[in-house]
Amino acid sequence: LAKTTQPISMDSYEGQEVNITCSHNNIATNDYITWYQQFPSQGPRFIIQGYKTKVTNEVASLFIPADRKSSTLSLPRVSLSDTAVYYCLVVRLTGGGNKLTFGTGTQLKVEL
Amino acid sequence: GAGVSQTPSNKVTEKGKYVELRCDPISGHTALYWYRQSLGQGPEFLIYFQGTGAADDSGLPNDRFFAVRPEGSVSTLKIQRTERGDSAVYLCASRRTGEMNTGELFFGEGSRLTVL
Numbered sequence: 001l002a003k004t005t006q007p008i009s010m011d012s013y014e015g016q017e018v019n020i021t022c023s024h025n026n027i028a029t030n031d032y033i034t035w036y037q038q039f040p041s042q043g044p045r046f047i048i049q050g051y052k053t054k055v056t057n058e059v060a061s062l063f064i065p066a067d068r069k070s071s072t073l074s075l076p077r078v079s080l081s082d083t084a085v086y087y088c089l090v091v092r093l094t095g096g097g098n099k100l101t102f103g104t105g106t107q108l109k110v111e112l
Numbered sequence: 113g114a115g116v117s118q119t120p121s122n123k124v125t126e127k128g129k130y131v132e133l134r135c136d137p138i139s140g141h142t143a144l145y146w147y148r149q150s151l152g153q154g155p156e157f158l159i160y161f162q163g164t165g166a167a168d169d170s171g172l173p174n175d176r177f178f179a180v181r182p183e184g185s186v187s188t189l190k191i192q193r194t195e196r197g198d199s200a201v202y203l204c205a206s207r208r209t210g211e212m213n214t215g216e217l218f219f220g221e222g223s224r225l226t227v228l
Contacts, residue, residue: 034215043116043203043219044155087154091215099168100145100217102154 002026002090009107018075020106022088025069033064033071036087038105044087048073075108083110114138116220118204124226125194133189133223137206143167144187145217146179147203155203161187162209194227201225 005023012018024033032051036044048055050062050071061074075082085105092098117136125131137144142163147155157171161181169179176194181187191198201224205217 032215036217041221043205043222044217045219046216049215085154093215099157099160099170101157102147104154 002028002031004088004090004103006086006088006103006106008104009109011109011111012078013111014079015077018078018082018108018110020073020075020086020088020108021070022073023070024088024090027068027090028092030092032091032093033062033068034089034091035060035062035073036089036102038085038087044102047086049091078108078110080110080112082108084108116204116206116218118202118220118223120223121221122224122226124228126228127194127196129194129227131191131194131225133191133202133204133225135187135189135204135206135220137185137187137204138218139185140208141206141218142184142209143207144181145205145207146187146189147205149201149203149222158189191225194225196227199225199227 002024032049034049035047037047038044048060048062050064052064055062063072085107087102087105119134145160146158149155159169159179160167164181164184176192179189201222203219203222205219207217
């Protein structure tokens with residue numbers, strides 16, 4: 001599966017929009033992009049998944065350009081409670097399962 | 113249960129002892145994953161099961177680590193002759209496969225292992 005690269009950390013202020021970009025240059029045709037959020041002392045939690053263009057849910061939006069070599073997680077109007085580590089993963093849904101590999105993630109810190 | 117359950121939540125043991133960590137996945141989830149997470153690092157893949165069989169155990173660090181899932185539901189991660197470097201949070205996750213497969217992993221709260 002494609003290796004992912006994302007910034008180690010980002011800082012923001014409450015009320016701002018935060019965009020975290022992930023690179024996955026070797027993504028394959030049948031791979032999806034998935035983002036997770038992790039708070040201290042908790043397991044990661046699924047945020048959003050997409051294949052191409054734009055996906056939006058109640059938590060975030062995911063933008064994927066036509067070449068799919070990168071993706072951007074967009075968090076609108078962040079609050080202090082959005083301070084967490086965010087992980088980008090490439091997932092292959094065909095077959096019975098696969099080795100889902102997490103990188104070091106992006107530590108987002110939101111301040112007042 | 114409604115979510116993935118892991119026990120114990122905390123385990124303190126002495127170097128050289130044997131440890132078992134248990135994971136009870138979401139009912140009906142055929143895929144089960146074990147990860148290990150050290151402070152400041154992302155979850156490190158250890159092993160995943162598809163049903164009762166270990167489909168990929170390439171992440172197990174050495175032969176002191178072993179995991180089973182005899183009936184395709186509950187899984188136990190077993191660590192023999194524990195070392196201080198085994199101290200970490202061990203995370204379990206389950207996932208649907210087949211037609212309902214969305215790629216979403218459901219994680220438990222983890223078992224924090226401390227080897228003194």
